[in-house]
Amino acid sequence: MSDHWVEDLVEQSVRLLDSRYPADDLQVRCWIGALYRVQAQHDCSFTHLRVMDILLRRGFAVRFPPVEHPDCREVPLIDVLQAIEAAGEASGDRTLIADWRELEPDLCDLYGLGV
Template sequence: MSEHTIEDLVADSVRVLDGHAEAGDPRVRNWFAALYEFQDGYDCSFTNFRVMDVLLRRGHTYRMPVSRHPDYAERSAYFDALTEFTALRSFDEDAPDFDGYTSWLEDGYVEPPFLYCDAGTALWRRLAAAGQLDGPDTALPRPARLIEVVREVAVAAEKERDPELIGTWYGFGCGALLGGPAGCPFDVAELADMPAVQDLRAVVRRTDALAVARRSPYAVPVEFADDGDLETWWWDL
């Protein structure tokens, strides 16, 4: 079953970032990429079309006629026969190097009558190399740390008077927002010294969003946290 809370959180975050970032700010599409990478860590559906107008405007996603696909001339019958949403990457589950479906959007996707691709993917690179993209559209996205993106979301959400959005993000705790496969790699002193963490905690305090965070189904009780000292500090505002 799809995790609608995560899907709503990411879509709402995309909207609030778009609403408060300056037009042409190149960081925005990097923030969007980090949000969708976070979403991909959960059992979520493909929800990009909920905010596709924003993704297109901010250069996260590109849309064009299907006939502009580099392989269209050789495979026009295949492309012309598509009548529903189709991801174009194919997989061989028996191949020695098969490692799952995480790259399923790399070759773009079709929602007739249009072809879509996200910045930084294999199809995007092919289009850029073929001269179908130019200027800023050919710039590679730069990785953005999730905690820094969440800080930007919180700052924008405070202007929108949206403590629910702020608190829902804060409720994931430092393990999810700053961690990796082995958990959060920082100690309390290092966290306390991070500008993004400082700013996020300040917004949570000003908006009284901690109560929202505590109600989150994703909040990890301190007694069950991998690092109790970190989580105790996180919740002590």
């Protein structure tokens, strides 16, 4: 189970620092990094999205299209669906496979997957 109190503590601290220090104070970005390093040492979920607007404004996070990420390459949707099917078969969980198959007619039209 996640340490929700740590997650909440970090979130509230980020909000407080953002509200009390000037927008051009670059030290706040460093303080945010220190807070997330503390959070990383606990059983916490990824909580950056709670305060993403602050993280972007303070320069802690940067927005760019995924295709510009050095580790990103575009893959055909059919490859992803085949990987999900193989993983689902291997784990004995066919629920996701069935859900994707239910979307199949729409996907064929949208992505030209054929019939």
